[in-house]
Amino acid sequence: MRMARKLFVDGEARNPLQLVDWGGSGPGVLMVHGMGAHSAWWDEVIPLLPSGLRVVTMDLRGHGDSAWVSPPAYSLDDYAADVECVRAALGWDRFALAAHSLGARVSLRYASARPERLFGLALFDFYAADWGGREPAGGARTQPTYGEESAILARFRLQPPGTTLTPEALTALARQGVKRGPDGRWGWKFDWNAVRQAVPWDPAEPSRAAVPALLVRGEHSTTMPRASFKAVLSALPDARGMEIPGAHHHVPLDAPRETADALGAFLGL
Numbered sequence: 099m100r101m102a103r104k105l106f107v108d109g110e111a112r113n114p115l116q117l118v119d120w121g122g123s124g125p126g127v128l129m130v131h132g133m134g135a136h137s138a139w140w141d142e143v144i145p146l147l148p149s150g151l152r153v154v155t156m157d158l159r160g161h162g163d164s165a166w167v168s169p170p171a172y173s174l175d176d177y178a179a180d181v182e183c184v185r186a187a188l189g190w191d192r193f194a195l196a197a198h199s200l201g202a203r204v205s206l207r208y209a210s211a212r213p214e215r216l217f218g219l220a221l222f223d224f225y226a227a228d229w230g231g232r233e234p235a236g237g238a239r240t241q242p243t244y245g246e247e248s249a250i251l252a253r254f255r256l257q258p259p260g261t262t263l264t265p266e267a268l269t270a271l272a273r274q275g276v277k278r279g280p281d282g283r284w285g286w287k288f289d290w291n292a293v294r295q296a297v298p299w300d301p302a303e304p305s306r307a308a309v310p311a312l313l314v315r316g317e318h319s320t321t322m323p324r325a326s327f328k329a330v331l332s333a334l335p336d337a338r339g340m341e342i343p344g345a346h347h348h349v350p351l352d353a354p355r356e357t358a359d360a361l362g363a364f365l366g367l
Contacts, residue, residue, distance in 0.1 A: 254268065
């Protein structure tokens with residue numbers, strides 16, 4: 099049975115990054131979450147992974163329990179630089195990346211710059227187009243806070259909303275993504291500035307990721323339509339693709355068993 103151990107390492111801007119080391123003695127795999135999320139989005143997948151993997155998850159800067167960055171610095175290059183800091187801190191010469199949504203875009207950027215550091219790249223359902231950033235709900239210009247935990251939990255929504263999770267599971271996930279501040283008010287565990295950050299898409303970037311790759315989409319995903327999936331798959335130099343039946347965009351949440359099985363098969367375990 100895997101045992102989770104939390105630790106912090108410094109990112110590229112000396113920003114503390116939370117890692118969760120799930121143990122294992124095999125090849126290293128770093129798992130990266132999506133925008134506005136946190137490493138616990140992989141919690142149902144990790145116990146189902148083959149035991150012969152050393153699994154570590156990270157909270158991206160401005161997300162989860164990793165530090166926010168001021169002035170805001172949330173570009174793909176910023177995130178990818180943090181991934182390299184994590185690799186160095188863990189002492190890994192080569193490793194695999196498994197990542198969802200924004201995390202997949204970050205991992206693709208890392209792979210295009212440092213393919214020699216990776217023996218595998220698993221990309222789960224991401225937006226292969228320009229992301230112009232998103233204003234917070236209601237056009238709020240400051241980080242929102244709420245007087246009661248119940249009030250912030252009631253505001254929680256997946257984006258996009260499609261999922262197979264039960265309402266109870268969604269509430270449990272929401273509870274892991276909020277925190278109570280020193281003033282007693284409740285806030286999200288992500289910086290609104292990270293959500294606002296534009297993420298330009300370079301259609302040529304997949305062709306620079308000279309790493310064995312797995313590309314996965316959820317059957318019902320509106321984030322990665324089949325046309326986008328096929329375009330990225332054909333651009334990656336060495337890739338296999340698969341679609342997970344019944345899953346929406348949030349593949350690790352909707353289909354943890356299928357996600358774990360896909361990763362194990364891809365990594366040859």
